[in-house]
Amino acid sequence: MSLTPEELQARLDLAREINSSTPADKVVGAVARLFDLDAVPGVDDEFTFPARPTTSRDRIFGGQVIAQAMTAAARTVDPDKQVHSLHAYFLRGGDETKPLHFRLHRDFDGRSFSNRRVVVRQDGKVIFNLTASFQRPAEGLSHQVAMPDLLPPEECWDFTDFIAADPHISDRQLAHMARSRPFEVRSFRPPASDKATQHYQWFRVAAPIGDDPLLHRGFLAFASDMGLLSSAMLPHGVSFWTPGMVSTSLDHAMWFHGDVRVDDWFVFVMDSPWTGGDRGLCRGSIYRRDGTLMATAAQEGLIRYRPQ
Secondary structure, eight states: OOOOHHHHHHHHHHHHHHHTTSOHHHHHHHHHHTTOOEEOTTOTTEEEEOOOSOOSOSSOOHHHHHHHHHHHHHTTSOTTOEEEEEEEEEOSOOOTTSOEEEEEEEEEEOSSEEEEEEEEEETTEEEEEEEEEEEOOOOOOOOOOOOOOOOOGGGSEEHHHHHHTOTTSOHHHHHHHTSOOSEEEEEEOOOGGGOOSEEEEEEEESSOOOSOHHHHHHHHHHHTTSSGGGGGTGGGTOOTTSTTEEEEEEEEEEEEOSOOOOSSOEEEEEEEEEEETTEEEEEEEEEETTSOEEEEEEEEEEEEEOOO
16 A cells, blocks of 8 residues: 555645644643643642543543643652652543543652652543652762664654655544644654564654743653554554554553753654563653653553454
């Protein structure tokens, strides 16, 4: 299956038009507002997030609820302590047209570390839970794995062009996927014939968000769920939009290694060491452009493929 040059150009033109139809600062601002939860009157450590009037999504994007829960937890911790890790489970698919209820548990506060649990409910049922740990800055032994040799973002596919050039993505799917995103994204994905296990994407927030360190961490947590699970499909030549594919995140973990900035290019280098039993395990290392390892992520997801 392939596109003629005329078909490719038509899809590129359509995708670019859709992508440019919404100003970047509006999309980025909408993500920033995700972190503004409403306190439940008269109840400590309980918050809500309102329902959307309409949605085109089947379920709430996992990166949204990860970032919301992490940010809510961080706001109950001494500001000298920063989040250094989180571990989360997706239990049920959330519905954007219904409100979310966040319940925080202050499990531990020590001199160096604090720990918080966040339980997210919808319609009275738990849909997601997260545990996050926070640490006061400290000096000590230090090392990191070097960043692999990668193409710079300027030499990678613009994500909008990347999806437009894929003949397996239908016009209906393209119209949804080409919408403006909170990040500029540049992709490198080897061809299916390579049966590779690694790919990478460069990210940069699409509009200014200021200097609040927690906001930058929130945006990074949001991005950490963008494309990671596809790593488990890469060696098999399938993708999210392959007919017969059903996929969703089961759990997610993330470790922050130092200062986080998302307003300069950073790269998410992803791979999958194992897939089996309708599950795929995926890992990601997140580097700043200068090669500094900024964060690490891991995720297991449902990868149920029944060829049609």
